[in-house]
Amino acid sequence: MLDTGNFVLYNSHSEIIWQSFDAPTDTLLPSQKLRQFEEPKELFSSVSKDYHSTGKFRILMQEDGYLAQYPADSPNSVKYGYWDFGIYIAENNLTLNLDDNGQLYLLNTSGNMKNLYDGGNVSDKLMYRMTLDVDGIFKVYSYGLNRSDDDWKVEWSPNSVDKCDPKGVCCQNQYCTLMNQEAVCTCPPGYVLIDESQKDSGCNRNYVRNGNVSPHFYQLDNVVWFNDSYSILSNTSRTACEDECLKDDDCEVVLHKDDQCMKQRLPLKFGRLQNDPVITLVKVGGREFKKEKQFKVLIASVALEQATNGFAEELGKGATGTVFKGLISNGKRVVAVKRLETVVAEGEREFRNEMKVIGRTHHKNLEKLLGYCNDGTNRLLVYEFMSNGSLADVLFKSETKPRWEERVRIAVNVARGILYLHEECETQIIHCDRKPQNILLDERHCAKIADFRLSKLMNLNQTRTNTGVRGTRGYVAPEWHMNLPVTVKVDVFSFGILLLEIICYRRSLDPDLSNEL
Structure with a gap:
């Protein structure tokens, strides 16, 4: 541990193999840099003062020469940003710096500097840090061993930002x-x-x-x-x-x-x-x-067949049906139409279960059901179109693999969807089939949980249930096979397997791979 606060690991040749300054969380220390073209580029706030997992906000050293703030899960777009500061030079490796006297500034390799905060009095002998706080506002703090209050003191924060400015400080519908x-x-x-x-x-x-x-x-x-x-x-x-x-x-x-x-x-x-x-x-x-009221044109199977151009463009095929690309609202909106193709009795059960479950949910990390057709033996579900396919395609089929930051963001999106189903939904829902094929990505690569045909609704005040084995081999929790009552923990087990696949870029069960790493 160096005097700067940098925790460094060396190999036997005294070469640095890892250092904490290259992996900041919410804080920048003197001599540590936030960089423009190489890691680290951003800081994330904590969930709370006592819980230091990734929170709602981030601050980013952008390639266009701006230091900017956004909600944690939003794209780098002006309409999502809520604060920025720039030196207007994008080509000279701009960095955000904090020095020993608390001066906070942007600097490029040509020596151009722009101050955010001029710093304190050198004779005060204080220690400084810059932290992106839980409220989404970053501040420069000082600490002095001779102070009577023995605590960190706020020296500076952007005076142009109030506590309602950070987008996302309040959640949905607030x-x-x-x-x-x-x-x-x-x-x-x-x-x-x-x-x-x-x-x-x-x-x-x-x-x-x-x-x-x-x-x-x-x-x-x-x-x-x-x-x-x-x-x-x-x-x-x-x-x-x-x-x-x-x-x-x-x-x-x-x-x-x-x-x-x-x-x-x-x-x-x-x-x-x-x-x-x-x-x-x-x-x-x-x-x-009622869901069928949303798009009256989708009530008849004939109209749905027209919307998909005769079910011409297939997007994917699963155990219970095939998904096709379609157009509704006079061709202005792209949708995914799922046609259930199992035997009538089984198809009816799967269809009604998906209606019952999704009808009770509304969350940004769950695929949205737009409408359905219940016409004789025709069972059709209409979903929002997810332009970037499934997580399975991204992890196992795509030649270009997602970077670590994107994989972390996908995992967080899935975790938020699980949290909603387990704790925030009106009725607790166990998904029962959490796997990469059932995680879909929209145009912003926001991950959404899909396919609720095997899901289990819990009654009010019910914490566990007895039911037959549900799910996919390789993701099924042990209690399913032991005929034990199951809880929401079976989804957590499946999520753990999913995390390993996201980290390792390999399937949990793959007969073509050797056991050797």
Whole structure:
């Protein structure tokens, strides 16, 4: 352990084989650098002050010459960023540096420097660190052995950032308000916290749609959400905007500003209260939600056959059916259509189970069911299209393997989906068939759990269940084979196998590989 705080491992020739300065987590120490073109490029915040797993935010030394901050699982895009600082020179190996007197600055190889913080008094003999805190704001801290309070003190933080600025400080369907300069996460009318013990856990609807009750709108003034509108109507009054949303089963919220009507689906993201003349209208109540109502054109199997051009383009084939590429909404939206092809009795059971399970879920790391067809012996499921295929394709078939950072992000996405099914969903769900083939990747390589045909719904207050063996060889937990009651831990076991495959780029069971490493 060096005096700088760098933990270094040497080989027998006194050559460095690993050092902690090359693998930072949330903190930069004096003489440590955050680099532009080589690792390390970014820091991640912790989950909490006491739990130092990867949290919600990251700070990145970008190749365009900007030091920028984003939510941890978002792409490096301006619309996701919430703070940046640059020297406008992208070609000269820019680095973020912290020196012994606390000066924080950007520097390139030509000697061009740009200060973020000028540092403290050298005579104070303080120790310094820069940390990306749990709240998404990075700060320079100092520590002095002669101080009476014996604690780290904040010396500097960007004064242009308040605690509601970090996108993602509040989770889905929440918005952030500042109270005494602290971030407070609030649910919109008609919504309640997912977890009462965690005020930033996100919100879900606290009502069931009733066909005998007309839907109505609650108004929120000056609440701004991430612009993720799927439909924008111009020259539309507020009344006309409400009418358009009432006619659209996909529409849960509309934003009305400058005679523009912006329709949005759930979940709402990155909400905050600020001085902006926008009206948010939250739809509450109304007819009972049914998946087949979402796309009326998909009710008939004939229309679905047209949508897939006669089931022409096959995307994949599994034990119970084949998935085809299709187009709906007048050819504007690409979808995946799954046609169940097992025997009638088995197909009916699998079909109803998938409807029952997915109808209770809504999470960014679960594949979204858009509609279905139940027409005689025809069993068709319509899903969002996942343009980057399955995790199995990426790990075992692609010539270009994902980098470590991307594999970690995929694993975290899957873990979040599992957490939702096990702890945050209205009814606890055991997936029962966690494997790379059932993890799909969208256009941003966000991983989503798919294929709920073998899933098991748990009754309220039920922690374990007895059922026949479910799953795929190589991923099935031991208790299945021992005829023991199973719990959500069977999914955790499968996830462990999945993690090993992600790390090693090899299948858990592969008869073509030698046992030798």
